[in-house]
Amino acid sequence: MSGFSNITLIDLDTIELSNLNRQFLFKKKHIGLPKAQVAAQAIHHMSSSSCITPIVDNIKASQFDALWFETFDIAINALDNLDARRHVNLMCQAAKIPLIETGTAGYVGQTTVIQNNLTECFECQPKPVEQKTFPVCTIRNTPSSMIHCVVWAKDYLFSQIFGDKSENSQYLDSDDPDDSKMIKEAENLSKLIESITDPNFQNLLFDSVFGYSIQVLLELDKLWESRQKPTCLYFDSFLQSVPSTTSTPTFDLKQILDINTCFQIWCSSLKALVSRSQITSLISFDKDDSDALQFVASSANIRAHIFGIPNESIFQIKAMAGNIIPAIATTNAIIAGIAVMQAIKVVSGNIANCKTVYYTYGGNRPQYLYKEPLLKPNPDCSICQAKYFLLSADFSTVKLQDLVSFIQTYQHNICSDEYFSLLEGNRILYDPDFQDNLPKTLESLNVFPGTILSITPEDDHQKGSFLCAVKRNGNVDQSLSIELSGNSKLDTGSKNLVPQKRKIETSPDAVESKKAESLNGTTSSTDQQTKSSGNKQLLIDLDSNEQNTVYLDDD
Numbered sequence: 001m002s003g004f005s006n007i008t009l010i011d012l013d014t015i016e017l018s019n020l021n022r023q024f025l026f027k028k029k030h031i032g033l034p035k036a037q038v039a040a041q042a043i044h045h046m047s048s049s050s051c052i053t054p055i056v057d058n059i060k061a062s063q064f065d066a067l068w069f070e071t072f073d074i075a076i077n078a079l080d081n082l083d084a085r086r087h088v089n090l091m092c093q094a095a096k097i098p099l100i101e102t103g104t105a106g107y108v109g110q111t112t113v114i115q116n117n118l119t120e121c122f123e124c125q126p127k128p129v130e131q132k133t134f135p136v137c138t139i140r141n142t143p144s145s146m147i148h149c150v151v152w153a154k155d156y157l158f159s160q161i162f163g164d165k166s167e168n169s170q171y172l173d174s175d176d177p178d179d180s181k182m183i184k185e186a187e188n189l190s191k192l193i194e195s196i197t198d199p200n201f202q203n204l205l206f207d208s209v210f211g212y213s214i215q216v217l218l219e220l221d222k223l224w225e226s227r228q229k230p231t232c233l234y235f236d237s238f239l240q241s242v243p244s245t246t247s248t249p250t251f252d253l254k255q256i257l258d259i260n261t262c263f264q265i266w267c268s269s270l271k272a273l274v275s276r277s278q279i280t281s282l283i284s285f286d287k288d289d290s291d292a293l294q295f296v297a298s299s300a301n302i303r304a305h306i307f308g309i310p311n312e313s314i315f316q317i318k319a320m321a322g323n324i325i326p327a328i329a330t331t332n333a334i335i336a337g338i339a340v341m342q343a344i345k346v347v348s349g350n351i352a353n354c355k356t357v358y359y360t361y362g363g364n365r366p367q368y369l370y371k372e373p374l375l376k377p378n379p380d381c382s383i384c385q386a387k388y389f390l391l392s393a394d395f396s397t398v399k400l401q402d403l404v405s406f407i408q409t410y411q412h413n414i415c416s417d418e419y420f421s422l423l424e425g426n427r428i429l430y431d432p433d434f435q436d437n438l439p440k441t442l443e444s445l446n447v448f449p450g451t452i453l454s455i456t457p458e459d460d461h462q463k464g465s466f467l468c469a470v471k472r473n474g475n476v477d478q479s480l481s482i483e484l485s486g487n488s489k490l491d492t493g494s495k496n497l498v499p500q501k502r503k504i505e506t507s508p509d510a511v512e513s514k515k516a517e518s519l520n521g522t523t524s525s526t527d528q529q530t531k532s533s534g535n536k537q538l539l540i541d542l543d544s545n546e547q548n549t550v551y552l553d554d555d
């Protein structure tokens with residue numbers, strides 16, 4: 001409805017009940033269906049002339065390589081994790097397409113515009129650590145609030161029994177003399193877990209973590225000089241509450257649970273997880289896995305009871321364990337709206353007027369929305385300051401040696417130093433001291449279309465280059481070609497394998513002048529697609545050539 005008539009929508013997930021309250025596309029009947037497909041159908045009902053292509057997949061999948069990204073005029077992120085955001089940022093840098101990056105959390109949200117060479121990219125500033133951390137000794141010895149008990153139940157107890165055991169090493173510090181007792185306790189727990197199939201496992205586990213471990217803590221007198229002492233709990237004291245083999249306790253997710261109900265939930269969820277662990281060796285915590293959530297919530301509540309901390313409902317514990325700030329429909333709608341307005345400006349060649357926009361409801365500022373200018377790229381950023389090359393090869397016959405020789409031949413274009421290493425993520429494929437892989441084919445080294453390799457010069461690790469492996473484009477006689485993404489290309493004699501993307505810009509000169517203008521903060525009135533009329537703009541639909549009018553107030 002805003003003039004974008006060709007949209008590809010990608011999401012890997014299905015709709016859950018908890019997604020319904022924050023948006024306007026999905027209804028209760030859609031629960032369990034893929035988000036991308038249902039969203040595409042819903043948009044089609046609103047605007048039947050637009051062409052929406054849903055894809056249910058991971059955006060990191062190899063088929064979405066740099067060439068695929070190049071086919072778009074713009075990308076818009078609405079992702080909830082750093083890993084996928086980083087990936088899309090990298091691909092948009094490689095494909096030189098603009099990216100609108102958005103995010104919301106409860107009553108706050110923001111959107112910004114990322115344009116290769118022109119603005120800061122997603123990686124230009126270091127990211128704050130996502131996960132909140134707590135002092136280890138508080139989690140392990142002296143919890144004083146429910147969140148401490150939830151972290152203990154999820155990251156220590158659950159992961160020790162069902163998950164990756166190495167994860168809990170952060171809780172143990174052998175330099176502290178008092179820790180030796182705790183380390184012994186942890187060792188006892190590890191031994192106990194070896195007998196997970198023992199019919200008495202639940203009694204033994206309960207007594208170990210809620211009884212004997214607490215006894216050990218009580219012996220550390222100095223911990224309790226100014227604190228309320230915990231009380232030990234043992235399985236036998238709940239004998240009258242032990243659920244029969246068939247019964248599952250009934251409870252309301254939002255009800256604050258008493259200790260006997262917690263005990264029953266603990267027993268039944270443990271039983272379910274133990275039988276699942278016989279089939280799946282590792283179970284990782286997922287807030288939407290009801291067995292895992294019930295076990296973590298009941299363990300946290302029992303621990304809270306031991307330490308005199310008020311109990312909470314499973315619903316509240318789910319929010320803590322999943323680090324959930326409830327999403328709000330209005331915030332999402334406002335941020336989505338601003339993202340689309342920014343996208344219209346970008347594709348109209350009006351990036352000079354784009355801003356980073358923040359939304360805060362109920363903050364100290366007099367207005368809900370405020371904006372900041374887009375910042376220039378950080379010259380030390382290893383992502384947007386890198387050079388990007390497209391690597392097209394017959395991956396089954398080209399050897400790493402061929403690739404390394406190729407880079408060496410054109411090294412002055414590709415890399416600032418003749419000594420360099422070649423990495424895929426953190427995996428070293430080649431460096432001057434590690435040449436074992438040279439005779440291997442790219443395919444045997446798991447380098448396929450979609451793989452991104454980084455070339456890191458020995459002399460300056462900041463200023464590397466990226467090689468984005470792409471699908472072959474019909475040139476079967478050519479075994480290896482590397483070219484600069486975008487228009488310039490290495491003088492290798494190879495043909496340009498990059499398909500021409502639909503150009504919005506009128507000419508390369510116009511693009512360059514627009515880049516310069518936006519850095520200077522001035523705008524051009526010569527753009528064919530955008531005609532200014534006062535502070536309103538007329539946007540011409542780029543695909544149909546019909547004149548769809550979108551009025552934008554510049555601010």
Ligand SMILES: Nc1ncnc2c1ncn2[C@@H]1O[C@H](COP(=O)(O)OP(=O)(O)OP(=O)(O)O)[C@@H](O)[C@H]1O
Pocket residue numbers: 010011012013014018019035057058059060078079080081084324327
């Ligand atoms: N690598 C990825 N590829 C494709 N889609 C992704 C990827 N990573 C995350 N997503 C999608 O990003 C979306 C983020 O939206 P949102 O924060 O509403 O997620 P959610 O998990 O449904 O919500 P909540 O975590 O609050 O329950 C999700 O629909 C998720 O499937």
Ligand SMILES: [Zn+2]
Pocket residue numbers: 120121122123124125377378381382383384385
């Ligand atoms: Zn950057």
